[in-house]
Amino acid sequence: MDTSQTYSLFMATDVACRILGVDPQVMLDTAGLGALPYGQTEMRGTAQQYFDCWNTMEVLSPRPDYVPHLGVAISRGPVIPVFFTLSCAPDMETGLMRLAQFKSLLGPTLMRVFWEGGQLRVEFDSVDARVPMPPSLGALQLVVAVEHMRGAAAHLICPVAAGFDGTEEERRMIAGHLGIMPERSHAAYVAFSPDDAKRRFISENPALWADIEADLRLQLVAQNDRWPMADRVRGALVDLMPAGRTGAEDVALALDISRSTLQRRLRAEGTSYQDVLDSTRRDIAIRYLTKTTLRADAIAQVLGYRDANSFSRSFRRWTGQAPVAFREDQARPVRRHGDTA
Template sequence: MDSPQTYSLFMGTDVSCRILGIDPQVMLETAGLANLAQDRSELRVTAGQYFDAWNTIARLSPRRDFVPYLGVAISRGPVIPVFFTLSCAPNLETGLTRLAQFKSLLGPTRMQVFKDGQLLRAEYDSVDIHSPMPPSLGALQLVCMLENIRGATAHFVCPVAAGFDGSEEERRQIASHLGIMPERSATTFVTFSPEDAKRRFISENPALWADVEADLKLQLAAQNDPLPAAARVRAALADLMLSGRTGAEDVAISLGISRSTLQRRLRQEKTSFQAELDATRRDIAIRYLTKTTLGVDAIALVLAYRDASSFSRSFRRWTGQAPGAFRQARRRG
């Protein structure tokens, strides 16, 4: 029998828990997942376990309005590459279509985007028919989406309609953020007017998107396909760095193999873990320095460095220049 598909719990343990001030270990113990976290640097869980963790976060949250609070904080907080699917797009319709392709990298939810007459409609549901998506998680998807769209358009985009299977109180909690009162619906959905569907994004960045898309496709492929070891290591690092993990042991656990097996496979491909780590960090650093306005501190954080000074030393070793000087030189060129 095939093993069930698993998903990173990074958005729960490292993002949502941190924002809400919840101890991730307490959350995992309460959700009955503590045994899965032992000696694992990255926790990967089934769809059912993921939703159990989310429901536990909802119960432990010190805020009643945790859904809109989390949605805004996540959208304005850590750099999460999947969100570049929206921000780099030329318009809303293209951005949502791209996001739907890579949605599973954020957890066990499926997103469908299609035309409903003249309207643009996006629907969310679980990837597993036996494990329904919690209504509050559906509400979070709507809040995050709207927050990212408004940032990308510099316009208060208001959906034509929205809905999820929440109580009246739960729906009122996100109504002010959405700009409309969402209806009670078995399907989590949002629809936009034709004008908003084609609204231009001021954050459009086709050059950055070309690189990000390649990385995201690699991460999707690494979930199932037997890629070369070096490619799988790079995909794992791109995922793990978001939670500050860059060790060989971290990557080996993520790939489900021993550290010695990982090192042996890399040697067979005439490379090493350190070489792949440096190359991954270097490529991402150059991308963000040349194709975004992210500061050196923010880039260092994305690459899981202790501080900007450590990142700058590594970057100088790779390129012979400090990050700021490299950025200026590329812009002049």
């Protein structure tokens, strides 16, 4: 494995720290990563640095129930596009298979989904056997997976088996939430019954999934310089915007090129950074307004705006309407010629 490969630290610095009430800069300093420019550019780290962040948050967390609290909050809290792989799916098995394709967008963890002994088994592990995943992060993966399944199915799904490499105390910490006592095992895993694996999701949304999948694939190929620069920028923005990082410098760093190179290559394609940013935001905003029930302030956060008012001003500039008015117009049935009121 290429140990220089890096991963977004968004889930650690922007999501987990906010939920736990931990200062991101204090966490980075404590983990020995204080040189990373938090809040200025896209933050990425190696697998070891990523895991160091999680170990440090466990130490700094003011909550003894750190893992279940964080797992439930992540599942019910901020809009994280990768998790639409689950909520848009028709059932658990399909959703987990989709998530496994894009799991690396959330950090240096592998996700395997397969049938074994009549159960649907999901395993989580480090991308590098030389850099083990912290037990607490393994436990968190289990809580997040179960919580997402319950929300998508609107049913109290309980796994039939689970395990991770934690002490008895650590395993008991999440047993109440899972509904089962995890065993001690090298791989973090959770297994579900066939009935639950095929249970229909009430959140199924095939129209939204088609768009989300395209965006997530762009994120995966953003590092491939054979793709058009506009597509690479769009893919990077999907990853960066929820963290509020929408500047050309942020994107250039994420793509490992200079800002001048980024701008020059976009000009050669007949566009500009601002045009790509605006079109990406506009397309995603319209998608969420017409295909989901997300509130305007949640959409604003996904798009990297400071607040809903800033988002509303931009949306008016793009469409001539406020977001709520646009959603209402799109939901109104089209009256055909000759119809009567």
